[in-house]
Amino acid sequence: GQQLNQxxxxxxxxxxxxxxxxxxxxxxxxxxxxxxxxxxxxxxLLIALYKAGELTSNGRLTAQFGITRKDSFLNxxxxxxxxxxxxxxxxxxxTYNTDKLIFGTGTRLQVFP
Amino acid sequence: GAVVSQHPSWVICKSGTSVKIECRSLDFQATTMxxxxxxxxxxxxxxxTSNEGSKATYEQGVEKDKFLINHASLTLxxxxxxxxxxxxxxxxxxxxxxxxxxxxxGPGTRLTVL
Numbered sequence: 001g002q003q004l005n006q007x008x009x010x011x012x013x014x015x016x017x018x019x020x021x022x023x024x025x026x027x028x029x030x031x032x033x034x035x036x037x038x039x040x041x042x043x044x045l046l047i048a049l050y051k052a053g054e055l056t057s058n059g060r061l062t063a064q065f066g067i068t069r070k071d072s073f074l075n076x077x078x079x080x081x082x083x084x085x086x087x088x089x090x091x092x093x094x095t096y097n098t099d100k101l102i103f104g105t106g107t108r109l110q111v112f113p
Numbered sequence: 114g115a116v117v118s119q120h121p122s123w124v125i126c127k128s129g130t131s132v133k134i135e136c137r138s139l140d141f142q143a144t145t146m147x148x149x150x151x152x153x154x155x156x157x158x159x160x161x162t163s164n165e166g167s168k169a170t171y172e173q174g175v176e177k178d179k180f181l182i183n184h185a186s187l188t189l190x191x192x193x194x195x196x197x198x199x200x201x202x203x204x205x206x207x208x209x210x211x212x213x214x215x216x217x218x219g220p221g222t223r224l225t226v227l
Contacts, residue, residue, distance in 0.1 A: 003156060003158075040221065100162065103158075104156060106156050
């Protein structure tokens with residue numbers, strides 16, 4: 001199936017450092033979403049982006065919807081141990097009357113104290 | 114916030130048996146429910162889209178006769194893995210969707226087929 005390309009694949013950082021990850025696609029999406037998944041759990045929505053160029057913050061998280069509508073990035077500032085997990089971007093495709101999600105390949109984040 | 118539950122949270126079964134997984138939206142009526150599969154260290158892959166009262170729409174490469182989906186009400190969808198084999202072992206995640214809103218994900222069901 002179709003997937004979005006995320007980079008980096010994994011990151012090992014020290015507590016307090018800033019983190020940046022991005023997501024690219026060959027297709028245009030109307031909505032970009034960023035999720036966090038903890039081990040053995042379902043993904044939880046972090047940030048939703050609805051307009052090209054939009055920059056949105058949620059606490060220490062900041063995400064942007066690329067102008068071309070084919071990419072997005074997520075920044076985490078001043079990382080803490082509970083930021084550990086897998087981060088997925090997802091593009092939303094309006095399909096008929098149901099919005100399907102296409103997920104990225106994921107970025108695995110490890111934070112060391 | 115919207116809560117989606119899945120049952121069971123994990124299941125171990127013998128090869129050749131069928132397994133049913135339930136997905137419930139606890140505090141809202143979902144227009145649509147989605148079923149995803151996630152293999153270890155991989156992303157979520159959409160298997161099928163399910164609308165209440167109609168047949169599910171399966172993604173390319175997903176066998177509809179093997180993965181039976183029933184969406185009996187606006188709060189319940191079930192996925193039955195028929196004649197399960199070891200290669201079906203995976204983490205199955207559902208989401209419930211309300212038109213114009215977001216998808217709310219369940220906690221997942223880990224299936225292990227021996």
